[in-house]
Amino acid sequence: MNALISTAVFGIFLMISGLFIKSKQAIRILAISGVVAAFVLNIIDFRQYGASATELFHGMLSVTNFGLLFIEIILGCVLVYFLLSGKDLANIGHYTGEYFALIFFILCGVVLAATYGNMLMLFLSIEIMSIPQYILAGSDKHNLKSHEASLKYFLMGAFSTGFLLMGIALLYGATGSFDITTMNLAGRPIDAMALAGIILIAFALAFKVSAAPFHFWTPDVYDGAPTVVTSFISTIVKVGGFVAFIRLFHIAFGSPDVDKHWLLVLSIITAATLIIGNVTAVFQQSVKRMLAYSSISQAGFMLFAVIAMNVLSWQGILLYAAAYSLATIGCFAILMKMKDYTYDGYNGLAQKQPLLALMNTIFLFSLVGIPATAGFLAKYFVLSAAVEKGGLLWLVILAVCCAAISAFYYFRLIWAMYFKAGDCQVEEHAITPAFKSVLALTALLVIILGVWPGLILAWI
């Protein structure tokens, strides 16, 4: 488990280095090289594990090549994130080393979420992903909204963690095991205790990925947190939550005689997430808030991978993780360069910064799901997984309608950039050639993934 060890060690290393290195630039470069190192070490790991699970540390981790591939995607997205927005992250406050260290600890949690084999590890991974987020959301100490975001997130998150623990306890009572493979309820009489446990865990995880009835914290937290932090917690951590979700429900509760009990509940959650996320996003005036609601609606699509439960859904979640994270990180990186976060602040961007406008358009196309972008294939995979599962056609039709609604608010931004005259304020000095080239590479990656998904899917 090179990825786990390297992210943890680099986190501690960055924490200490923050004391001795005063240059923010140097710490940023250290962090970038840390991600690159973890990326390479994980590739070395990748050759040792196959499709069947390898148990490590007395069954605490069950490593598959799916999990490692997911970690690889996440590390790649974090690399893009650091290259695009690392400077903004370093400039939130005085504690540069600590911010990067917290990001690495979150990565440690994501690694655990992709490889856990035991409920205890699930709990720890969710917590390691959550606690640094509460801190990062409140790291802008001179902004009251940032405080509000942190406190709100913390209280709600602590509450949902309580639900998770209660669900784990009930399931332990019903099955007598913490191990997610021996916990498999297939072929056993299912009592009310196990069902209550499953539902409580589903609610807790739905909260962590901001699915619909549990989404109320999302807009306030994403809006209040520093933009660079929002970019991270709405992408990397959210898909990290999804991989925990999909692994638990496919491995432990995936057999047909169990899934009939929770499938309807999760289908309703999916439908509600899609409707609420998309319809509310239409009425937003701030692009940052629109992206917050868009992340709710994208979560609705990713929930299809959880409820469909077949090979296509595993592939779909991998593609979706890459497509959604890259496009959203790109959108946020451009948003951070704008002085005005409303739609009107984007007016006339195409004249002033044609490259930025073009890249933003590609990212938004990918979020809508226009063909030849990664977002289209990701949506195609998760929806066709649901079709293959059967009995979910109403949900698929609803999802297609919601994708059409989402086109409205994404295209509104493109409209503002290209067809509205205006004098948008851009932080010119922050748009360096390096930033532009990384942005262009990211957009290129989004298109390559849309044309040739084998870049990711060939590995599993």
Add this chain to the structure above:
Amino acid sequence: MSLPTILFWILAVISILSAIGVVVAKNPVHSVLLLIVTFFTITGFYILLNAQFLAVVHIIVYAGAIMVLFLFVIMLMNLNASGEPQKNNLVKFAGVVAGGLLLIVLVAALKKADTGMLIQGSTNIGLIQNLGKVLFKDFVLPFEVSSILFLSAMIGAIVIGKKD
């Protein structure tokens, strides 16, 4: 009724009453003190289950350290009885309905629970030595990972709490 059964019922009544008191009390300091009573009764349950390690930890960490933290928060925020915002009755009603529904679900879940998995009688799993054995052999990875968790909590305390 045997001695543990009598003790169980006494502890159960005290813990439920004090837990209700935590929620109902107007003065936050009274809430904290009642919470300490609740923690002590839960410690009693652990002793009845022969889980000595958990019992001691519960006293030291919860009733000791975490309660100090709670009191500090109250001192920090200067919560006066009058400062508490009046809650909307509709919100209260919705809260009662939601909480009541959860209670019904949990009671229904536990009423018909298959207790075959539960081990009757005295076990030694909760003794400190046995717990140490399990913790450092089977659960060694969660143990190490929890130190990373503590680390991030500690950094959080500094990043948020320390004066610039």
Add this chain to the structure above:
Amino acid sequence: MPSPSYPTLWPFLIYGILVLLLAGGMLFISHFLGERHQEKETDEVYEAGIEATGTARLLFPVHFYLIAMFFVIFDLEAVFIISWAIAIRDVGWGGYLAVVIFVAILVAVLIYEWRIGALNFGPQGKKILRAYRHKIKGVNHNEVVDKQNN
């Protein structure tokens, strides 16, 4: 419900009852034997000491909270280490290695906190001293300048 096979419960129960009896007895007996008087200072907070000013519910500096937070976390870590210390012979070198990693992370945290100054409390001696030295130097410098001017 616990099953009735607990042979070792009664010493603990007797101990608990003795504690309650002792504490209750002290209060009860002192209630009858103790001296009682009613004077001007009787109901003061410090009956024979300084006069209390204001309420006890004053606002604390946030630094207390930071220290309390560290206390909770280090307390929890000490609890883990105790469980290792009790089972030290059973867990062998593997357990030793595990606890060494754990303590190493702990030490890293301690170094971090020390360096960043989270453990400093109250006015910082070094800063005051530096400011003082700076002031003295400044004074000497001024004196030199004054002499030259004269």
